[in-house]
Amino acid sequence: MSRVALVSGGTRGIGAAICIALKAAGYRVAANYAGNEEKAKAFHEETGIAIFKWDVSDYADCAEGIAKVESELGPIEVLVNNAGITRDTMFHKMTPDMWNAVIDTNLTGLFNMTHNVWTGMRDRSFGRVINISSINGQKGQMGQVNYSAAKAGDLGFTKALAQEGAAKNITVNAICPGYIGTEMVRAVPEKVLNERIIPQIPVGRLGEPEEIARCVVFLASDESGFITGSTLTANGGQFVV
Ligand code: NDP
Numbered sequence: 599m600s601r602v603a604l605v606s607g608g609t610r611g612i613g614a615a616i617c618i619a620l621k622a623a624g625y626r627v628a629a630n631y632a633g634n635e636e637k638a639k640a641f642h643e644e645t646g647i648a649i650f651k652w653d654v655s656d657y658a659d660c661a662e663g664i665a666k667v668e669s670e671l672g673p674i675e676v677l678v679n680n681a682g683i684t685r686d687t688m689f690h691k692m693t694p695d696m697w698n699a700v701i702d703t704n705l706t707g708l709f710n711m712t713h714n715v716w717t718g719m720r721d722r723s724f725g726r727v728i729n730i731s732s733i734n735g736q737k738g739q740m741g742q743v744n745y746s747a748a749k750a751g752d753l754g755f756t757k758a759l760a761q762e763g764a765a766k767n768i769t770v771n772a773i774c775p776g777y778i779g780t781e782m783v784r785a786v787p788e789k790v791l792n793e794r795i796i797p798q799i800p801v802g803r804l805g806e807p808e809e810i811a812r813c814v815v816f817l818a819s820d821e822s823g824f825i826t827g828s829t830l831t832a833n834g835g836q837f838v839v
Pocket of ligand 1: 634703780782
């Protein structure tokens with residue numbers, strides 16, 4: 599029987615590419631999303647992948663959503679914490695709401711999701727948790743104090759939880775993408791992309807969502823069991839850790 603994978607924020611951008619790659623690799627996949635019904639329905643119609651709406655920043659919503667996924671697809675063996683948002687501005691203009699929204703989704707979301715699959719993974723002595731952090735969690739980025747703090751927190755979460763999961767054959771790893779050509783990045787004016795962003799990337803282009811998806815498939819596999827607590831950097835050479 600194929601393994602079950604749940605991808606948060608799986609209906610567009612990097613998450614959608616992850617769902618498609620996991621499905622192609624033989625997983626039964628569930629894609630969570632927050633509220634963009636149009637994108638989610640189009641994704642479901644195009645791929646046949648099951649979609650489930652809930653807010654990862656809400657613990658009770660996660661508990662209910664995960665129970666629904668497990669009743670429809672079976673126990674979750676691979677969890678990809680991919681859902682993320684930005685609320686960018688310089689720190690002196692950052693409101694408590696902008697801080698809280700990003701921390702609640704991008705960091706507390708990892709607790710809410712992972713905590714609700716952890717006991718099952720421990721009981722079955724198998725699990726793969728893959729957290730999509732960011733280059734900006736590694737290096738910091740002006741205008742993104744909230745986002746950089748949350749994404750750096752994701753790395754601490756990964757390293758600590760990996761140590762707890764190891765004896766139960768549960769791996770916990772992070773991926774730090776650089777600039778990836780999702781809607782969010784493609785929305786940046788072409789002049790800014792070409793003159794300011796792409797010149798910072800030694801390979802001379804944006805990354806593709808599929809390039810991050812391949813990292814996920816690698817870390818999710820049964821054969822990757824010796825890799826835990828690690829950070830896989832995929833940024834075209836922009837920041838060498
Ligand atoms: P997108 O904005 O394209 O997609 C975000 C997805 O997350 C959507 O499916 C969205 O659902 C979902 N989502 C957002 N908030 C919540 C929530 N509270 N609960 C459930 N789902 C939620 O993002 P990207 O594909 O660009 O980014 C994916 C991940 O990769 C993020 O964590 C991001 O920080 C990280 N990343 C992205 C980079 C990039 O260059 N794009 C670079 C480095 C890291 P809905 O469609 O319903 O809104």
